[in-house]
Amino acid sequence: MTGTAAPKQRRWTPPYAESALDAVVRVPGSKSMTARALVLASIATGPSTIRRPLRSRDTLLMVDALRSLGIGIDTTDAEAWTVTPGPLRGGAAVDCGLAGTVMRFLPPVAALADGTVAFDGDPHARKRPNDGVIKALRDLGVGIDDGGRAALPFTVRGGGAIEGGELAIDASKTSQLVSALLMAAPRFERGLDLRHVGDKPVPSRPYLDMVVQMLRQAGAEVDDSEPDRWRVAPGELHGREWVIEPDLQNAAPLLCAAVAVGGRVTVVDWPTETTQAGDRIRDILVELGSRVEWSRGGLTVVGAPSILTADLDLSDASELTPSLAALFGINRGPSTIRGVGHIRGHETDRIAALAKELTKLGAEVTEHDDGLTVSGRNTRPMTWETYADHRMAHAGALVGLVTPDFRLSDVGCVSKTWPEFASVWEQTILARGNAYGAEA
Known part of the structure; x- marks a missing residue:
């Protein structure tokens, strides 16, 4: 089963952003x-x-x-x-x-x-x-x-019919x-x-x-x-051609990066109509004060670091929780994410994991049954545990943008949905208007 074995753990030092971003990125399919x-x-x-x-x-x-x-x-x-x-x-x-x-x-x-x-x-x-x-x-x-x-x-004892x-x-x-x-x-x-x-x-x-x-x-x-x-x-399904959209939830940390350190990040081929829950990130970033526009062949976020305050019900887009919680953890807030109690049963208990790692970082965190409230403070060097969870790795990459001497315990877990995430992230932080990603 080539490519399906449990990923090997790999420590990673994500890049520290020394200037505002300017990148065009392709993300893999949903x-x-x-x-x-x-x-x-x-x-x-x-x-x-x-x-x-x-x-x-x-x-x-x-x-x-x-x-x-x-x-x-x-x-x-x-x-x-x-x-x-x-x-x-x-x-x-x-x-x-x-x-x-x-x-x-x-x-x-x-x-x-x-x-x-x-x-x-x-x-x-x-x-x-x-x-x-x-x-x-x-x-x-x-x-x-x-x-x-x-x-x-x-x-499962299959009987050939239900x-x-x-x-x-x-x-x-x-x-x-x-x-x-x-x-x-x-x-x-x-x-x-x-x-x-x-x-x-x-x-x-x-x-x-x-x-x-x-x-x-x-x-x-x-x-x-x-x-x-x-x-x-009951009836027959027909064979057909399926065209897969870019994965908008994998794109979320890239767009949040523009908010965290300023500049502009474009995700190419962002669909104008979609059923993907990750599309919610557009409205959220506008609510947080960023400019979101269609340009350079995709969706562009133009952000600037600022004090962020928000009260977000993410019950319909809970996969955005780790990236947004990390963004709030490096800004002064406070901001609340609620309606996501079900993510305690995901790859890890994401609410508990985020609360623990953001507290270690120096943020003030209140954990709720269905979410958390986060207010950032001055960050400090640490090793961010990823809990074998790709979304926790995405969150840690965001924190690393503004935290020197910051490490992730394991970035290999991103193979679950985007094996090339770490390399694309590094290229994105260093990019100046160039395209990087799944097809570049």
């Missing part, structure tokens, strides 16, 4: 769109092409898992992967790594296979909750052996539960009438808009006109 395109293409009736896919540990784990289920996927051309569906077969073992998309998106697909499919992953992945997917599949009549853990490792019908779930921990069930639903004999019945809302709603849009593009009949209810009719 992980969220790439993962969904791979799943939908694999259960379609004809071949598909995925253009500009993200090639990272998470997406390659998805590729390897789908291949083990009998799907033909050719990744020889880095710019255009081809997916050839086939009968879903059991007798497979799926390595989830630390990818929530693999851990949650593929069990419903595996339940359509003709035999058992075993799921496991990295040690920390065994701590990530997966009770929602396991309970939902059991309620649909699927056999799952998990030893009572409701987490990895577990085995009847489907009505299903009530609590998706308040992760929107991935809804996405996982909706993508497989056209293959259910009765389709799926899915309702969220939890006391709290489904977080990260833009991802649900994304999966509904992509399902419709593949030919599915989806009714989401009623709040917290999705009805998917």
Whole structure:
């Protein structure tokens, strides 16, 4: 499984910014769109092409898992992967790594296979909750052996078909539960009438808009006109061409860098219309006093260091939390991020990790159940722990812009969604109007 092994730890000293920035950057394709395109293409009736896919540990784990289920996927051309569906077969073992998309998106697909499919992953992945997917599949009549853990490792006993019908779930921990069930639903004999019945809302709603849009593009009949209810009719998905947008959440720390130290950073090919949650960063940076404009072939942020104060509800864009918390930690604030309690169950407890590292840095931090309040002070040299979490590495890179003698304990974890992040970041800080990044 080339490229899918757990990344080696690598200490890193991010560059200190000695002047304002002037850079044009390309970021790789969206992980969220790439993962969904791979799943939908694999259960379609004809071949598909995925253009500009993200090639990272998470997406390659998805590729390897789908291949083990009998799907033909050719990744020889880095710019255009081809997916050839086939009968879903059991007798497979799926390595989830630390990818929530693999851990949650593929069990419903595996339940359509003709035999058992075993799921496991990295040690920390065994701590990530997966009770929602396991309970939902059991309620649909699927056999799952998990030893009572409701987490990895577990085995799905595929029966070749799922009847489907009505299903009530609590998706308040992760929107991935809804996405996982909706993508497989056209293959259910009765389709799926899915309702969220939890006391709290489904977080990260833009991802649900994304999966509904992509399902419709593949030919599915989806009714989401009623709040917290999705009805998917049984039917065939069609093979098609998927064009993957740049990953806007990976772009967020680059745009925040312009705010942290001044200057301008452009992310090329930023979509004018998108369902990506990361697009929220545009409005947030304007709220923080930056100028955001379309120029130089993409989205440009012109920022200047200042005292930042904000009260942000990031429930629909929680992946932005680490970068924004780091930005607030190097400015005087105070600023509050709320509505993100669900990120305690991500690669690490991101709220606790951010609170600990920003406090070590010298910031004043108040940790809340669903977020944190941060007010920066003079930073001090330290080693920023990344907790095997790519977003924590992004946050640490931002802090390093203004903190001499600053180190990250491990930057290898960025291979999850952007293996070249460290080199692109270094080039961006040193750039003067040149283009760097995934395609440069």
